[in-house]
Amino acid sequence: MTSTLPSYEFTESDGPRDIRASTVLPARRTEIELRTADGLRLVGEFAEPADRPARATLVTMHPLPTAGGFMDSHVFRKASFRLPALADIAVLRFNTRGTCSPRGCSEGEFDGGAAERADIEAAVAWAAEHSAGNIWLVGWSFGTELCLKYGALDPIAPLIQGAVLLSPPLHRAGEEDLEAWAASGLPLKVLVPEHDDYLQPAAATERFARIPQAEVIGVDGAKHLWVGEKYAARVLDEITDAVLPGASQSLPTSWTGAAATAS
Secondary structure (H helix, E strand, O other): OOOOOOOOOHHHOOOOOEEOOOOOOOEEEEEEEOOOOOOOOEEEEEEEEEOOOOEEEEEEEEEOOOOOOOOOOHHHHHHHHHHHHHEEEEEEEEEOOOOOEEOOOOOOOOOOOOOOOHHHHHHHHHHHOOOOEEEEEEEEEEEEEHHHHOOOOOOOOOHHEEEEOOOOOOOOHHHHHHHHHHHOOOOOEEEEEOOOOOOOOHHHHHHHHOOOEEEEEEEEEOOOOOOOHHHHHHHHHHHHHHHHHOOOOOOOOOOOOEEEEEO
Protein backbone atom coordinates (compact mmCIF):
# COMPACT_ATOMS: atom_id res chain seq x y z
CA MET A 1 0.00 0.00 0.00
CA THR A 2 2.11 2.85 -1.29
CA SER A 3 1.64 6.46 -0.27
CA THR A 4 2.38 9.58 -2.25
CA LEU A 5 0.60 12.28 -0.30
CA PRO A 6 1.78 15.51 -1.94
CA SER A 7 3.86 18.10 -0.15
CA TYR A 8 3.03 21.71 -0.93
CA GLU A 9 5.41 24.64 -1.24
CA PHE A 10 3.90 27.56 0.66
CA THR A 11 4.88 31.13 -0.13
CA GLU A 12 3.93 34.42 1.51
CA SER A 13 2.18 37.21 -0.39
CA ASP A 14 2.41 40.96 0.00
CA GLY A 15 -1.37 41.26 0.25
CA PRO A 16 -4.60 39.38 -0.35
CA ARG A 17 -4.62 36.82 -3.14
CA ASP A 18 -7.67 35.29 -4.78
CA ILE A 19 -8.57 31.76 -3.74
CA ARG A 20 -8.63 29.69 -6.92
CA ALA A 21 -9.46 26.07 -7.67
CA SER A 22 -5.91 24.93 -6.98
CA THR A 23 -5.17 27.17 -3.96
CA VAL A 24 -3.98 25.27 -0.89
CA LEU A 25 -4.26 27.05 2.46
CA PRO A 26 -2.34 26.12 5.61
CA ALA A 27 -3.47 23.07 7.59
CA ARG A 28 -2.03 20.17 9.53
CA ARG A 29 -2.34 17.25 7.10
CA THR A 30 -1.86 13.68 8.29
CA GLU A 31 -1.88 10.43 6.35
CA ILE A 32 -4.24 8.01 8.04
CA GLU A 33 -5.19 4.35 7.76
CA LEU A 34 -8.58 3.03 8.80
CA ARG A 35 -9.16 -0.57 9.86
CA THR A 36 -12.58 -1.99 9.02
CA ALA A 37 -14.49 -4.58 11.04
CA ASP A 38 -13.80 -7.13 8.28
CA GLY A 39 -10.05 -6.56 8.48
CA LEU A 40 -9.34 -4.22 5.56
CA ARG A 41 -6.99 -1.23 5.59
CA LEU A 42 -8.31 1.92 3.96
CA VAL A 43 -6.08 4.89 3.16
CA GLY A 44 -6.95 8.51 3.73
CA GLU A 45 -5.95 11.96 4.91
CA PHE A 46 -7.03 14.12 7.83
CA ALA A 47 -6.67 17.89 7.37
CA GLU A 48 -7.25 20.08 10.44
CA PRO A 49 -6.56 23.70 11.39
CA ALA A 50 -2.84 24.36 11.63
CA ASP A 51 -2.74 26.11 14.99
CA ARG A 52 -6.10 25.82 16.76
CA PRO A 53 -8.80 23.23 17.50
CA ALA A 54 -11.34 22.38 14.85
CA ARG A 55 -14.92 23.46 15.48
CA ALA A 56 -16.37 20.65 13.35
CA THR A 57 -15.18 17.54 11.53
CA LEU A 58 -16.40 16.32 8.15
CA VAL A 59 -16.28 12.62 7.27
CA THR A 60 -16.53 12.61 3.49
CA MET A 61 -17.84 9.80 1.30
CA HIS A 62 -16.72 10.08 -2.31
CA PRO A 63 -18.63 9.45 -5.57
CA LEU A 64 -18.88 6.06 -7.27
CA PRO A 65 -15.39 4.53 -7.62
CA THR A 66 -16.33 2.54 -10.71
CA ALA A 67 -17.10 5.87 -12.40
CA GLY A 68 -13.91 7.62 -11.27
CA GLY A 69 -14.88 8.72 -7.76
CA PHE A 70 -12.20 8.72 -5.05
CA MET A 71 -11.00 10.75 -2.09
CA ASP A 72 -9.54 13.42 -4.40
CA SER A 73 -12.83 14.12 -6.19
CA HIS A 74 -12.60 17.86 -6.62
CA VAL A 75 -15.16 19.18 -4.13
CA PHE A 76 -13.67 17.17 -1.27
CA ARG A 77 -10.12 18.05 -2.29
CA LYS A 78 -11.07 21.74 -2.21
CA ALA A 79 -12.74 21.24 1.16
CA SER A 80 -9.47 19.90 2.55
CA PHE A 81 -7.53 22.76 0.92
CA ARG A 82 -9.74 25.53 2.34
CA LEU A 83 -12.01 24.66 5.25
CA PRO A 84 -9.37 24.08 7.95
CA ALA A 85 -8.00 27.61 7.40
CA LEU A 86 -11.18 29.50 6.47
CA ALA A 87 -13.69 27.94 8.88
CA ASP A 88 -11.79 25.83 11.46
CA ILE A 89 -13.37 22.70 9.99
CA ALA A 90 -11.38 19.45 9.83
CA VAL A 91 -11.83 17.21 6.79
CA LEU A 92 -11.39 13.44 6.72
CA ARG A 93 -11.10 12.01 3.21
CA PHE A 94 -10.47 8.36 2.41
CA ASN A 95 -10.77 5.77 -0.34
CA THR A 96 -13.49 3.19 0.14
CA ARG A 97 -12.54 -0.44 -0.39
CA GLY A 98 -10.90 -1.20 -3.70
CA THR A 99 -10.44 2.48 -4.55
CA CYS A 100 -7.10 4.07 -5.50
CA SER A 101 -5.78 7.64 -5.57
CA PRO A 102 -2.34 9.29 -5.34
CA ARG A 103 -2.58 8.67 -1.57
CA GLY A 104 -2.64 4.92 -2.25
CA CYS A 105 -5.06 2.04 -2.69
CA SER A 106 -7.50 0.81 -0.09
CA GLU A 107 -7.69 -2.95 0.31
CA GLY A 108 -10.67 -5.01 -0.78
CA GLU A 109 -13.06 -4.80 -3.69
CA PHE A 110 -15.99 -2.53 -4.54
CA ASP A 111 -19.21 -4.09 -3.24
CA GLY A 112 -21.89 -1.76 -4.54
CA GLY A 113 -22.57 -0.18 -1.16
CA ALA A 114 -23.12 -3.32 0.95
CA ALA A 115 -19.71 -4.14 2.47
CA GLU A 116 -18.94 -0.41 2.35
CA ARG A 117 -21.00 -0.15 5.52
CA ALA A 118 -17.85 -1.23 7.35
CA ASP A 119 -15.90 1.54 5.60
CA ILE A 120 -18.12 4.40 6.74
CA GLU A 121 -18.29 2.91 10.24
CA ALA A 122 -14.48 2.78 10.41
CA ALA A 123 -14.17 6.39 9.23
CA VAL A 124 -16.65 7.73 11.77
CA ALA A 125 -15.05 5.72 14.57
CA TRP A 126 -11.64 7.17 13.67
CA ALA A 127 -13.05 10.70 13.66
CA ALA A 128 -14.74 10.15 17.01
CA GLU A 129 -11.44 9.02 18.53
CA HIS A 130 -9.15 11.62 16.97
CA SER A 131 -11.22 14.79 16.59
CA ALA A 132 -12.85 17.26 18.95
CA GLY A 133 -16.38 16.22 17.97
CA ASN A 134 -19.23 17.91 16.07
CA ILE A 135 -18.87 15.22 13.40
CA TRP A 136 -20.89 15.48 10.19
CA LEU A 137 -21.16 13.11 7.26
CA VAL A 138 -20.79 14.64 3.81
CA GLY A 139 -21.65 12.36 0.93
CA TRP A 140 -21.48 13.00 -2.79
CA SER A 141 -23.44 10.92 -5.31
CA PHE A 142 -22.66 7.26 -4.37
CA GLY A 143 -21.38 8.60 -1.07
CA THR A 144 -24.86 9.93 -0.27
CA GLU A 145 -26.20 6.39 -0.54
CA LEU A 146 -23.79 5.23 2.17
CA CYS A 147 -24.76 8.17 4.38
CA LEU A 148 -28.48 7.50 3.98
CA LYS A 149 -28.25 3.72 4.38
CA TYR A 150 -25.98 3.63 7.42
CA GLY A 151 -25.68 7.09 8.99
CA ALA A 152 -28.90 6.90 11.00
CA LEU A 153 -28.09 3.46 12.42
CA ASP A 154 -25.84 2.30 15.23
CA PRO A 155 -22.92 2.59 15.67
CA ILE A 156 -22.75 5.77 13.56
CA ALA A 157 -25.86 7.70 14.59
CA PRO A 158 -24.79 8.38 18.21
CA LEU A 159 -21.45 9.76 17.00
CA ILE A 160 -22.61 12.30 14.41
CA GLN A 161 -24.57 15.54 14.40
CA GLY A 162 -26.09 15.21 10.93
CA ALA A 163 -25.24 14.97 7.24
CA VAL A 164 -24.95 17.01 4.07
CA LEU A 165 -25.75 15.30 0.77
CA LEU A 166 -24.46 16.43 -2.63
CA SER A 167 -26.25 15.20 -5.76
CA PRO A 168 -28.10 12.25 -4.19
CA PRO A 169 -29.23 9.79 -6.88
CA LEU A 170 -31.37 7.69 -4.50
CA HIS A 171 -30.55 4.54 -6.43
CA ARG A 172 -29.37 2.31 -3.58
CA ALA A 173 -30.98 4.12 -0.66
CA GLY A 174 -34.67 3.29 -0.41
CA GLU A 175 -37.77 4.31 1.50
CA GLU A 176 -36.74 2.35 4.61
CA ASP A 177 -33.47 4.30 4.73
CA LEU A 178 -35.30 7.61 4.46
CA GLU A 179 -37.67 6.55 7.21
CA ALA A 180 -34.71 5.62 9.44
CA TRP A 181 -33.29 9.12 8.94
CA ALA A 182 -36.64 10.64 9.78
CA ALA A 183 -36.85 8.60 12.98
CA SER A 184 -33.32 9.55 14.00
CA GLY A 185 -34.11 13.26 14.04
CA LEU A 186 -30.63 13.99 12.71
CA PRO A 187 -30.39 17.15 10.57
CA LEU A 188 -30.04 16.58 6.85
CA LYS A 189 -29.14 19.20 4.23
CA VAL A 190 -29.59 18.07 0.63
CA LEU A 191 -27.98 20.02 -2.23
CA VAL A 192 -29.52 19.16 -5.59
CA PRO A 193 -28.18 20.54 -8.89
CA GLU A 194 -30.76 22.05 -11.22
CA HIS A 195 -29.41 19.94 -14.09
CA ASP A 196 -28.59 16.76 -12.18
CA ASP A 197 -28.38 13.60 -14.25
CA TYR A 198 -30.33 11.47 -11.79
CA LEU A 199 -32.50 13.46 -9.37
CA GLN A 200 -33.50 17.09 -9.90
CA PRO A 201 -34.83 19.52 -7.29
CA ALA A 202 -38.59 19.01 -7.71
CA ALA A 203 -38.30 15.23 -7.56
CA ALA A 204 -35.83 15.44 -4.68
CA THR A 205 -38.23 17.58 -2.67
CA GLU A 206 -40.92 14.95 -3.16
CA ARG A 207 -38.66 12.01 -2.27
CA PHE A 208 -37.14 13.64 0.80
CA ALA A 209 -40.54 14.73 2.12
CA ARG A 210 -40.41 11.52 4.17
CA ILE A 211 -37.77 13.21 6.33
CA PRO A 212 -39.39 16.20 8.06
CA GLN A 213 -36.05 17.67 9.14
CA ALA A 214 -34.51 17.45 5.65
CA GLU A 215 -33.69 20.77 3.98
CA VAL A 216 -33.64 20.34 0.21
CA ILE A 217 -31.89 23.14 -1.69
CA GLY A 218 -31.94 23.33 -5.46
CA VAL A 219 -28.86 24.98 -6.93
CA ASP A 220 -29.55 26.88 -10.14
CA GLY A 221 -27.25 26.09 -13.04
CA ALA A 222 -25.34 23.32 -11.28
CA LYS A 223 -24.78 19.80 -12.62
CA HIS A 224 -24.16 16.48 -10.89
CA LEU A 225 -20.39 16.92 -10.67
CA TRP A 226 -20.45 20.56 -9.46
CA VAL A 227 -17.94 21.57 -12.12
CA GLY A 228 -16.87 25.21 -11.90
CA GLU A 229 -15.47 27.25 -9.03
CA LYS A 230 -18.81 29.03 -8.59
CA TYR A 231 -20.54 25.76 -7.72
CA ALA A 232 -17.74 24.25 -5.65
CA ALA A 233 -17.61 27.44 -3.56
CA ARG A 234 -21.40 27.31 -3.09
CA VAL A 235 -21.14 23.74 -1.80
CA LEU A 236 -18.44 24.69 0.72
CA ASP A 237 -20.53 27.66 1.88
CA GLU A 238 -23.57 25.42 2.40
CA ILE A 239 -21.54 22.80 4.27
CA THR A 240 -20.10 25.45 6.59
CA ASP A 241 -23.55 26.87 7.25
CA ALA A 242 -24.85 23.39 8.16
CA VAL A 243 -22.08 22.34 10.53
CA LEU A 244 -21.48 25.75 12.13
CA PRO A 245 -24.92 27.35 12.49
CA GLY A 246 -24.69 31.11 12.69
CA ALA A 247 -21.44 31.26 10.74
CA SER A 248 -21.30 33.44 7.65
CA GLN A 249 -22.81 31.65 4.67
CA SER A 250 -20.09 32.99 2.36
CA LEU A 251 -16.52 31.95 2.97
CA PRO A 252 -13.74 34.41 2.11
CA THR A 253 -12.70 34.43 -1.53
CA SER A 254 -9.23 35.83 -0.85
CA TRP A 255 -6.44 34.99 1.58
CA THR A 256 -3.60 36.94 3.14
CA GLY A 257 -0.67 34.83 4.26
CA ALA A 258 1.10 31.69 3.20
CA ALA A 259 -0.52 29.60 0.46
CA ALA A 260 0.47 26.99 -2.08
CA THR A 261 -0.74 25.81 -5.47
CA ALA A 262 -1.72 22.19 -6.10
CA SER A 263 -0.88 20.50 -9.36
